[in-house]
Amino acid sequence: MASLGFVGAAAGQAAAAASTLPSSRSAFVVVGRPTGSTHAAPGGRPGRAATMMTPSPPAGGGSSSPASLKVDTAEATALTASEPQNVPDKTYDATVPDVRGRYGRFGGQYVPETLMFALEELEAGYAAARADPTFHEEVNGLLKDFVGRPTPLYFAERLTERYARPDGSGPRIWFKREDLNHTGAHKINNSVMQAVLAKRLGKTRIIAETGAGQHGVATATVCARFGLECEVYMGAADMERQALNVFRMRLLGARVIPVTAGAGTLSNALSEAIRDWVTRPVETHYIVGSVAGPHPYPYIVREAHAVIGAETRGQAVDKWGGAPDILIACVGGGSNAIGLFHEFKADEGVRLIGVEAAGKGLDSGEHAATMSRGSLGVLHGSMSYQLQDQWGQLQETHSVSAGLDYPSVGPEHSFMKDTGRCEYVSVTDDEALDAFKLCSRLEGIIPALETAHALAHLEKLCPGLEGSPNIVVNLSGRGDKDVTTVVGLFKERGDADVVF
Known part of the structure; x- marks a missing residue:
């Protein structure tokens, strides 16, 4: 069976893109501040032959945007004219994201400054893991023998x-x-890989959000497998219609935290998980369940x-x-x-x-x-x-x-x-x-x-x-x-x- 490779911009292409695209972090934290970004470009190539989940490591190892983040943080600022929000994307590029986590005008890192350390640590840790054959061996072994x-x-x-x-x-x-x-779903692919990554980063506590419950169950499962503390945020409405998955998570040892804000669904659960992460970023790894959230999550979950x-x-x-x-x-x-x-x-x-x-x-x-x-x-x-x-x-x-x-x-x-x-x-x-x-x-x-x-x-x-x-x-x-x-x-x- 063919193996998964990591696809992204070649270093030269990424550097060129970065030179014309401002950092979303600079606009969020201090409008107009130079970025001095040191993000590593995602490597790889569009066409690849397959082993399991990961490739061999690299050789050598519309309308106006809203003015707030919508997670009730005081640090949010309005987007500025320097941001690419008003530049439509017309040409498709299969090598995205660029070095700043942009897919054309989309993506970026619109987060409180308190989370930047955690995101930078995650990005650096993931880059190191991708270059380490033992990471690929462990993830691929789990995907084969644990996931099926x-x-x-x-x-x-x-x-x-x-x-x-x-x-x-x-x-x-x-x-x-x-x-x-x-x-019972695709979600376990991501939960397994991120749990192995969290372990490499020395994290002892895992949080997640879930809607249908499948990501929550997958995360609770891998936390049970690795002996990690697990807390899952889930909308109260979703807990009612997905009672079976709530029981499965609790049986696996996870604490399921009801979210009653708003409609009590997935969006509200994700907001609460972000608030949690802001308060305890050092010991906590947030296993985001979809290709959403700030960079590098859309990239990591995609891979x-x-x-x-x-x-x-x-x-x-x-x-x-x-x-x-x-x-x-x-x-x-x-x-x-x-x-x-x-x-x-x-x-x-x-x-x-x-x-x-x-x-x-x-x-x-x-x-x-x-x-x-x-x-x-x-x-x-x-x-x-x-x-x-x-x-x-x-x-x-x-x-x-x-x-x-x-x-x-x-x-x-x-x-x-x-x-x-x-x-x-x-x-x-x-x-x-x-x-x-x-x-x-x-x-x-x-x-x-x-x-x-x-x-x-x-x-x-x-x-x-x-x-x-x-x-x-x-x-x-x-x-x-x-x-x-x-x-x-x-x-x-x-x-x-x-x-x-």
């Missing part, structure tokens, strides 16, 4: 038959089975999940002799999607489609479709698209899926939207529930509600496709956690064929 990688690329025969034409042509549907990972796409390429070559034609993944913060897409970002012939939560409809005001209805702003330490009002205040979101119920998105996704490298579409609650049932009955696989959004888009996409393209859907998680929620929703809808 590689995950299969499964031919969805009956779903394929559903979209077949009378002449026998039609799209061929494949599932990348991340639901078969230990803990942890890029194993998904790296495996997919090798498996596709084995099964039909080439790359997939279309990749589809659900997008909340966007980690599973980036994990699948990253390997193929430089392949112009591969179509990338991210599926967001349209909730009760894009015009209902009750959705989480950041790409369709969002505007440029800063949230949780990063510049990206987000759902906000004209004053930059977050709008409440809604999705039947707790994991997609987030008002922003990872900065790399925003960059890919602006440049046209990835298409972003949306699926309603009802469409996702229909796909949840359909996949269960046709393939004998109960998907997570997050994954059901990606599956639902097949109903819109497949009838208009020509020929027999190979479509890979990232089956990001299994649906055990959602069964109780879905029972109630099916009752409300009157689905008598499921609920009697």
Whole structure:
């Protein structure tokens, strides 16, 4: 099986980008202050052959942005004209981020000064780990023997038959089975890698945020494995609809902290985790669960999940002799999607489609479709698209899926939207529930509600496709956690064929 490599800007390209792009930290802490940045450029190359999760180490070892960070810190300042927020991204570059954590105009480090030490320590520690063969050996060993990688690329025969034409042509549907990972989702890839990194950094306490609970369970799992203190912030509303995962986290020894602020969902949990980290940065490592947050988190989390796409390429070559034609993944913060897409970002012939939560409809005001209805702003330490009002205040979101119920998105996704490298579409609650049932009955696989959004888009996409393209859907998680929620929703809808 092919191995995951780390993809980023070559040193020369990164240096050139850095010379024209101001540091987000300088704008946040003291407007206009010279940066003197010493960030190391992400190394690597776009095309790579595969072993497991990590590559061999390098040789030798919209609208106006809001004026505040939205985490109730007194140190936030308005963005200035020197920031790239008003410079649209038109050209796609597969080597992002640059040395300052920018994906075009997105990303950066909009955080209180008290967190800069922790971010710089993390960045330096990660760079050192990437150059150390023992880091790769430990992570890859855990992914193989503890997580269960590689995950299969499964031919969805009956779903394929559903979209077949009378002449026998039609799209061929494949599932990348991340639901078969230990803990039941892709999240464990990142939690394992960051736990090993935290151990190298001498951290004794781990914090995390979670929405659907899968990242919280994965983090609690690796903390139990390594004997680390674990606290997980989770919105009170999400704790009710994901009670099974709350129990799993507590069984694994984690302390689950309810967050009642706001709507009590993922965004509020992430805000509380950041507040915690500000108060105890020395002994604490924050395992961010998505490709969001300040640099270097979007980069680190992407690299942890890029194993998904790296495996997919090798498996596709084995099964039909080439790359997939279309990749589809659900997008909340966007980690599973980036994990699948990253390997193929430089392949112009591969179509990338991210599926967001349209909730009760894009015009209902009750959705989480950041790409369709969002505007440029800063949230949780990063510049990206987000759902906000004209004053930059977050709008409440809604999705039947707790994991997609987030008002922003990872900065790399925003960059890919602006440049046209990835298409972003949306699926309603009802469409996702229909796909949840359909996949269960046709393939004998109960998907997570997050994954059901990606599956639902097949109903819109497949009838208009020509020929027999190979479509890979990232089956990001299994649906055990959602069964109780879905029972109630099916009752409300009157689905008598499921609920009697």
